[in-house]
Amino acid sequence: MFNTDCCCKAEGNEVVEVVWSENPKFFRGTDKSSYTPLFGAVLGSNLDENSAVPRTAPSESTAPVAPLHRIEARSEPSTKQRGPPLPVFEEEAEAALQPPVPSRPETPVAAWSYHDSPKEAEPELPANFSPASRADTTERHEMPQEGTFIVNLEKVDGDDIGLDFDTMDAKVLLVSQVRRSGLATRWNATAAEESQIRPFDRLLEVNGCGLLPSAELVDVLQDCDANIQLRFEHPDVREFSITPDGRKLGLGLEMSKMTPSLRVRKLDPAGAVHLRCSEDNAPHMKPHDRIVQVNEESDNVARMAKQMVSREVSFKIYRYTLEMESSVIQAI
Structure with missing residues (x-):
């Protein structure tokens, strides 16, 4: 026309x-x-x-x-x-x-929520928790509850929490060291074994505030004073062996400087590990897993990595409960 x-x-x-x-x-x-x-x-x-x-x-x-x-x-x-x-x-x-055509007035749209059900009211944080005013506490994923434990610390002026952290993974904040002195060691002295803080435990929440990037969650913890409530998760220990038969393992890995471990960042779909997972219909390895032992080698990341070229490779893995993400990295 x-x-x-x-x-x-x-x-x-x-x-x-x-x-x-x-x-x-x-x-x-x-x-x-x-x-x-x-x-x-x-x-x-x-x-x-x-x-x-x-x-x-x-x-x-x-x-x-x-x-x-x-x-x-x-x-x-x-x-x-x-x-x-x-x-x-x-x-x-x-x-x-x-x-x-006359435009219609825009209708207010409800805030986005991960769940289909109506969004529940956010829990109130303690009045003495000042960092909560700047922290995003909106839940987008369900926090793991089963297998977690609560730690209550009473902090006064000059007290040190006594924990060091591995912040390499933004989704998984791990305890790298429990110092000999500090509130954490004091807690472990009287707590039951299943509630003691150990290296490779994952810190989930600080005074009810969680689901933050690892570095931000550490900042929230450092800004706390008086009473502090922490929620931790012990790792799920898994082991499996594989014979690559000349094929690359297809693992995208990152070496940690704070803990003797290798973080899994990606599985190559053409690699031996991914194919083994598909054949067994089992997630032997996932992104965000921590490899803590390869064959008989542990506590030394460089020697652990060298063991991956062996004819048969055995892994010991720490796994945590979270939404998985994959990222691009060159496969080994």
């Missing part, structure tokens, strides 16, 4: 104005030497004495142009040669001729 009521005004080779009117009489009585239809090849061509509309319909080779409202010229005409108008689909040209 063509719109014959759209004309342009040009100065030399530079189009300085484009005018569209629903009334064909809009251009009558105007200076026709200054206006030409968009389909005219030469300025002033194909114009009769009473109209700025071409006498003959444009040829099939001429590309249709959607109607436009007035477009003002640029302050400085460009010297670059302009090409022919770009083609427009017929449906788009017809849609542009339709009267504008």
Whole structure:
């Protein structure tokens, strides 16, 4: 469909104005030497004495142009040669001729929630927990509850918590060391064995605040004073062996500087480990797992990595409960 009521005004080779009117009489009585239809090849061509509309319909080779409202010229005409108008689909040209539809007022949209059920009210944090005002405590994943334990510490001026952390994995904040002195060691002296803090335990929450990147969760802990409640998770210990048969293991790994472990970042779909998981229909290894022993080697990351070229490889793995993510890294 063509719109014959759209004309342009040009100065030399530079189009300085484009005018569209629903009334064909809009251009009558105007200076026709200054206006030409968009389909005219030469300025002033194909114009009769009473109209700025071409006498003959444009040829099939001429590309249709959607109607436009007035477009003002640029302050400085460009010297670059302009090409022919770009083609427009017929449906788009017809849609542009339709009267504008009044826009409806936007309806407020409820805040996004991971769960389909109505969002529950967020738990109130203790009044003495100042970092909660800047921390995002909105739950997007379910926090693991089974297999976790609570640690309550009473902090006074000058007390040190006595914990060092491995923040390499933004999703999994691990205890790298329990110092000989501090609130954590004091807690372990009286707590039951299953509630004692040990290296490779994962810190989940600080005073009810969790699901933060590892480094931010450490900051929240450092800003706490008085009573502190921590939720930890012991790792799930897993072991499995594999014979690669000349195939690469296909593991994307990262060496930790704080704990003697290798963090699994990716499994190559063509690698031996991923294929073994598919064959057994079992997740022998996943991203965010920590490899703590390879064959008989442990406590030394470099020697553990060298063992992975053996004919048969046995792994000891620590796993944690969380939403898994995969990331791109060069496979071994």
